[in-house]
Amino acid sequence: MKEKKPCQLCDNLAATYCEPDQANLCWDCDSRVHGGNFLAAKHPRNLLCRSCQSPTPWSALGPRLAPMVSVCEKCVSCRAWDDHSDSTRSSHGEGGGDNSDCIGDSDGGMADGDGHEENQVVLV
Secondary structure (H helix, E strand, O other): OOOOOEOOOOOOEOOEEEOOOOEEEOHHHHHHHHOOOOOHHHOOEEEEEOOOOOEEEEEEOOOOOOOEEEEOHHHHHOOOOOOOOHHHOEEOOHHHOOOOOOEEOOOOOOOOOOOOOOOEEEEO
16 A cells, blocks of 8 residues: 655645645645635645545635545545455455555445446545
8 A cells, every 4th residue: 555645744644735836735734825825725736535645636726625535536446445444455456456556345446327437525
């Protein structure tokens, strides 16, 4: 499993990535940085995947983002977002290859009615 990305200001777990600042930030530091002035509040930030912490397609802007959970398509497809103990997690990828970004159980992923995987966002 990948090592979790720390916030670049306080070392807590990062939740957002701000491209203009090129920084991974936790919710509190994101609010402090982007709530500081109206120009910083315009910075778009990508939410980081809860499981692998890669940037997700979900982005937002504003002085204070509401804490939420986002999961990337890769982790949704392998259910890495599902809470399992480390003993029940197994690493897997397409074609049986190792996918170190994706940790989860092997019973498949979530799909919409058309069989396409969806990103999942849950308000906390």
